[in-house]
Every structure is written in structure tokens, then in C-alpha cells.
Amino acid sequence: MQTMNASQSTYALGELNKEARMGGQGAETSAREVRVIDISHFEARKPEIAEQLWSASVDIGFFQVSGHGIAQADIDAAFERAQQFFALPAVVKAQWPLARNAGWEHKAQIRPSTKTPDQKESYQVTRPRMEGLWPAEEELAGFQQATLAFEQQCWKVGMQLLSCFAYKLGFDEDFFTRAHNPEVPSYQSTLRMLHYFAVDPALKEETGLWRAGAHTDFDCLTLLFQRAGQGGLQVLPGKEAEAQQWTPVKPVDGVITCNIGDMLTRWSDDQLPSNFHRVRNPQPHEYQGSRYSLAFFCQANEDAVIEGPAKKYPPITGADYLRQRISANFSNKY
Numbered sequence: 001m002q003t004m005n006a007s008q009s010t011y012a013l014g015e016l017n018k019e020a021r022m023g024g025q026g027a028e029t030s031a032r033e034v035r036v037i038d039i040s041h042f043e044a045r046k047p048e049i050a051e052q053l054w055s056a057s058v059d060i061g062f063f064q065v066s067g068h069g070i071a072q073a074d075i076d077a078a079f080e081r082a083q084q085f086f087a088l089p090a091v092v093k094a095q096w097p098l099a100r101n102a103g104w105e106h107k108a109q110i111r112p113s114t115k116t117p118d119q120k121e122s123y124q125v126t127r128p129r130m131e132g133l134w135p136a137e138e139e140l141a142g143f144q145q146a147t148l149a150f151e152q153q154c155w156k157v158g159m160q161l162l163s164c165f166a167y168k169l170g171f172d173e174d175f176f177t178r179a180h181n182p183e184v185p186s187y188q189s190t191l192r193m194l195h196y197f198a199v200d201p202a203l204k205e206e207t208g209l210w211r212a213g214a215h216t217d218f219d220c221l222t223l224l225f226q227r228a229g230q231g232g233l234q235v236l237p238g239k240e241a242e243a244q245q246w247t248p249v250k251p252v253d254g255v256i257t258c259n260i261g262d263m264l265t266r267w268s269d270d271q272l273p274s275n276f277h278r279v280r281n282p283q284p285h286e287y288q289g290s291r292y293s294l295a296f297f298c299q300a301n302e303d304a305v306i307e308g309p310a311k312k313y314p315p316i317t318g319a320d321y322l323r324q325r326i327s328a329n330f331s332n333k334y
Contacts, residue, residue: 040067061275226251
């Protein structure tokens with residue numbers, strides 16, 4: 001298979017050509033609603049929830065969920081673990097280098113939209129690929145066990161949401177759960193801890209830097225946890241891409257921000273759009289300190305075959321799909 005990197009002007013997947021055109025500043029608007037959907041009492045309300053999720057996803061590709069069952073104390077603890085990890089010296093974190101979507105990276109992600117490194121570091125947990133990539137107990141006590149427990153909580157919510165999309169697409173309700181089976185070596189869903197760097201005072205007025213450049217996600221569905229007071233996330237529906245009208249998504253404790261990824265767009269024969277989002281640098285009057293977020297990417301297993309009910313696109317395995325997308329963002333990291 002052809003490999004690629006961010007310096008190439010043409011990519012094998014149409015998703016990447018689209019992303020490469022999204023580096024402009026654009027404008028910010030509050031006129032667009034990112035809906036909050038209550039998913040409590042999920043099994044009893046599943047048909048109703050499925051309709052709400054589908055409507056929000058078709059309209060904007062983003063939504064937020066409440067009533068998801070992950071306790072705020074567990075979310076807070078996960079953020080605390082992330083902060084402890086990123087506070088380790090760089091020479092220590094360098095023991096666990098990013099490879100195949102697992103491990104630590106520092107300013108390694110270069111978006112096709114910006115051609116410059118995102119102003120962040122991240123640590124990625126992909127269960128079957130973690131050998132030699134966990135901090136030892138003397139470095140971070142209890143880190144591995146607690147992180148895997150939180151990853152499992154995220155997976156459960158993700159599979160509930162994806163079962164609604166399976167229902168709407170005419171698949172059986174466990175279709176996506178089987179495609180994201182964590183018990184097999186081909187599992188490649190990922191929990192990602194993110195640390196966006198505090199702004200250098202000398203660069204406070206610089207408008208050309210991005211904490212994360214405009215992009216769509218590689219996966220089926222992303223679950224994002226933000227911290228109150230640490231904003232910057234902006235979203236843009238694809239149908240409005242040319243106008244570049246970006247909407248901020250305010251961080252709210254206890255609410256998970258979700259977005260459709262390119263895998264599910266393809267799996268739905270383009271019925272469900274994966275839309276652009278980015279993390280802008282704070283404006284001069286805003287909080288300039290570090291920003292932390294936690295993202296769980298529901299990424300189909302390596303051997304899962306991505307093909308929509310109408311077969312609009314040729315089938316592609318989860319392994320081949322992610323290899324192309326990651327290679328375009330991270331040089332020699334897959």
C-alpha cells in the first residue's frame with residue numbers, strides 16, 4: 001500500500017484532500033446549536049434516543065450527551081492522571097514513544113490543513129499495543145489499572161451510541177460492537193490524553209498558531225471530555241465549509257461532546273457527515289494556561305470491513321483505513 005505524509009499535495013482518500021483545504025482563519029459565530037441529548041435510561045428509551053442522535057448528526061455532525069453514566073468523580077480522576085503524566089520530565093515520557101496509535105508524542109501531529117505542528121503533546125492508549133508503553137508503578141502508581149478502567153467506561157458509552165446508528169442504518173444492533181471488540185488483538189479504539197501548551201507570552205498576539213489545526217476525525221465516533229474554563233474547540237458543518245463560520249463548543253462538566261468520524265461517514269454511505277473542528281489558540285483576553293482534554297476514539301478493529309448498506313464506496317479494512325489517515329498526520333508513526 002502507498003504510504004504518504006503531510007507534505008504530499010494529493011492523498012489516496014478524499015477525506016484528506018478535503019482537510020488539506022481547511023487552513024484559513026474563518027470567523028466565529030454563536031448562531032449554531034450543538035444539541036445536548038439525554039441518554040439516561042438508555043435501553044427503555046433507545047428508539048427515541050436514536051432519532052435524536054440521527055437528527056443531530058445529520059444536521060451538524062456534532063452533539064453532546066448527558067445522562068451517560070460516567071461519574072464526574074471518575075472524569076475528574078482521569079484528568080488528574082493526565083496532568084500527572086504530562087508533568088513527568090520529557091526524558092521520562094520519551095521512554096514510551098508513539099507507534100501505531102499508542103504511546104507519547106510531542107508536537108508530532110502535522111495536520112494537512114495547516115502543515116504546522118499542533119501545539120500539544122498526547123499519550124495514546126490502544127489496548128493491544130501497549131507493551132512497554134505504560135509508566136511503572138514507581139513513576140505513576142495505579143496509572144495503568146485506572147486508565148484501562150476509564151477506557152472501558154468510554155467504550156461502553158461509545159457502543160451504546162453506535163448501536164443507535166446501527167439501528168438507523170438497518171444493521172443489527174450489535175453490528176458496531178462486534179466491529180469494535182476489545183477482546184481481540186485487532187482492537188484499535190484509542191483513549192487519548194491531550195495537553196495543549198500554555199501560550200508563550202511572546203506569542204500571545206500571534207494568530208497563525210493552532211493548538212489543533214482544522215480536521216475531521218479518523219474514527220467512527222469520538223467522545224470528548226473538556227474541562228470548564230479551558231475552551232477553544234470550534235466546529236464547522238461541512239455544508240458550510242466554504243463560508244468558514246466556526247462555532248465554539250463551551251466546556252461543560254459532566255457532558256460528553258461527540259462527533260461523527262470519517263469511518264462512520266463512509267460506513268453510512270455519506271448519510272452521517274464527519275465535520276471539521278479545531279482548537280484555536282486563546283485570544284489575548286482569555287485564559288492563557290494549559291488546556292487538557294480526554295478523547296476516546298471508537299475506531300473499528302483492524303479486520304473489520306468498512307462498507308455501507310448501499311455500497312457507495314469500495315470496501316476497506318479498518319487497518320488499511322487508519323494506516324492512510326495516520327500516515328498523513330504523523331510521519332513514520334504507524
